[in-house]
Amino acid sequence: MKLRKLNRVTHRDIGYLIAGMTIIYALSGIALNHKHDWNSNYIIEQRNFTTDIRFTRDSSNEESVYQLLEELGETRNYKTSYYPTGDKLTLFLVGGSAIVNTTTGEGYVERISKRPLFYQVNFLHYNPGKWWKWFSDIFCVSLILVTITGLFIIKGKNGITRRGAILTVIGILLPIIFLFIY
């Protein structure tokens, strides 16, 4: 098999194989780029409330907790409470939590649900296990291989010796410029 044909076949077949993985990493990459702007893993819905109920740290606090749950309509979802030093009382609920400032009486109920697609791709991106680590290493090597073989697919004026060379150099220079900027 001629070298050029081998190059094309390698590029084509590995390209097909890693298409899914590339999309997984690209999507989660976008999500992680914007992690300060939004939570890509979970959809979090909040509703605010204010209560006059007073809370204590003794055993009677459970009564106050149930009073608040009744007010919020969350009694059936109640799991347990958490009240460390400070003025923040957390009531853990099925699918979320209610957090109340015990000094001001202000609080919010938070509902958490997994964001479809992004939760799953982020799960994989964050390296969930040993086997995935090796699998994604193979993917990364394949990506390098597809990129290198891709450089030599086209011959002539659009190939790597002319137009291709200019675009490739631009692609390398851009991240280097950012390095200098930062």
Add this chain to the structure above:
Amino acid sequence: MMKKIIGFAIMAALFAACGNTAENKAVNENDKGVEQVTFTSITENPDQYLGKEITVEGKVVHVCMHSGKKMYIVGEDPDIRLFISAGEEVPKFPTELLGSEISVTGVFQKLEAGAEMEQEHAESEEGEACETEEAIAKQPVLADMMLDYKAHTVK
């Protein structure tokens, strides 16, 4: 050809389904005779358990919302939290664990050993985790300790 591809996809899905069995694993680990330790005994004698694989019970009060690779549990004293760090052997901790009483098994060790991982998690969580981490730093005990997670069961 299409049949082969579909067959491969089914195999992959089965493989994925089988990989996520942290709870089943926990039962086996406990059967192996890992030392059961109370939360209080860890807080009173942390050095006694250094480097040992132990099982401890506690309430989950924080789960990392981004990486999902860390969580905190408390015992009777709500101000003493224990940092549970998931290594690469396990998938992320689900937020459904929040507020649950769990029995967790892992290797009890100094935080320095996993400092790099901890830092990585802290950066990824930004403000959301700061409150818990600041509180941990003020703890009289267990502030510099962690449990390198192996398995857990929900009680």
